[in-house]
Amino acid sequence: MTSSREAFMALLGKDLRTELRTMRSLPAMVLFAVTTFIIFRYGLDRTTLSGSLAGGVLWTTLLFAGILGINRIFVSELEEGGFDAIRLAPVDRTVLFTSKVAALFIYLAVLQLIVVPVFAVFFLPDWSALGPLVAVLIGANLGFSVLGTLISSMAVNSRARDLLVPLLLLPLVVPLMIAATAASAGLFDAAGPDYDGFGTWLLVVGLYDGIFLLVGYAVFDFLLED
Amino acid sequence: MPYSTFSWKTETGPGSRFNMTGRGLKTLSIATVLFLMAGFALVFLWVPMDADQGFKQKIFYLHVPLAIVALLGFIAGGVEGYRHLRTGDRRHDANSYVFIHISVTFGVAVLVTGAIWAKASWGYWWVWDEPTLVSFLIVFLLYCTYYPFRYAIEDRDRQARYASVFAITAGAFVPLNFMAVRMAESVIHPRVFATSEGGLPDSMLLTFLVCFVGIGLLWITLVKTEMVGKKVSGQVSYLRRRLHDDGSGGSVGGRIAPSVEAK
């Protein structure tokens, strides 16, 4: 019997290797995000952004780019029989959940590693917000990965999954987006980072992560049964 | 009569309890009508005018009970989803579906009465700085996706299981969402529950409670009626299957809605 840890590493490694070889999701996500910045530049008719406008543009773009990746996270499992293999393997099934959350988290982190600097170059006159922003990015990524994995695994077995993922996910991440944009709005303040309320909002992000981690961990088993 | 010997009653478990549900339903609907009539009579004939808001405050006695009942129904739907996953009993899934369905219907009324109240109070049909209404809209939108989600899953067991997972996730989301939206709203509006005198006068509280019970009973009555419908339509398709022996089941009950069927 393989330990959960080994199984987790094996599954995560498989996902990352597959992505590295096929490049199925990440390049599309990055391209999408950068193009969206350009659309915002003309849609809002601004060349620099600050405050809540900067936070809104950044998080909207990351959210929609993330949905592109979430849509695909379980497709290969379905098409190539990964689900059946997991069902047969003598490992705890929640390992699949945690490994997918981790994979999605890494995708999002790589996406942001490229896209956030681009955002700063495009729109931010002052880059001092980027340091503390990392904390918000990590917290929001975790919540986003948990919910994305949950929703994606629910939608993958249905008709019209491409439609269902954004439909189900968008209302669910509204609180996360509220907290993430509110926490970043102060950081992007035109007069330099403002930490008023930053900690409280970070706490809300953490609470959100915790609750849905628990929910996901509790219910994921039922999504795999057949 | 040839069909009087056909003993579906003994073979379908819930069938024998059907009559009891029917009788309870009658008492329930009479109580609902009485409470609603009494509540609305109190609203329009007895309760004193609100000092700050005047006549338009009377929407409060309709809007707020509807919202509270709908939200409780959403959470109860999550609990039933949890019980379905725990026990594997399809009746809990049917309950969960009906709870959510009636609450979504109530949700339409909440949003419309809320918009009318906003128009009467602030002059706009929609105000973003009213956190409860905004968070209700988000919750409502989330639960609206419950229908296409169910519809998209063909396998009935899987549909029931996934719908329960949805109900649980969304149930956990409801309080979290209210907290986040309320926190985002820095401006605090005067609330009817917390007036300058610090609390609702007794007469208003009584009126509110009567209306709340009436709306709650309405929710329960509609849920029970829907459940009876599901049960009967399940039995009809059972009959049809027995009669035809082709397993087609028939069209009653639709494809999204779970039907309560005995094996």
Added chain:
Amino acid sequence: MFDATPSDAVGYVFSAYLFFLLMVLVYISILGAKFQRINRELGELIEELEAENAEPDAVVEAGVAVDSGSNAPRKESSV
């Protein structure tokens, strides 16, 4: 703060309550239609059942008396 004139307020309040009552009515009529449909399907099933029970006899009778008409013997056998 915007203040609706008293007559405006009366209109808003009544339209809110009216909307609620209309919605309940519509919902109940939808439920009624659903029950009616179930009732009709049940009636159809019962008819089918009767016809099915009648059929074997009808076949026998048809063999005995070919010209005895179509409906009358059927009805008798089902009772």
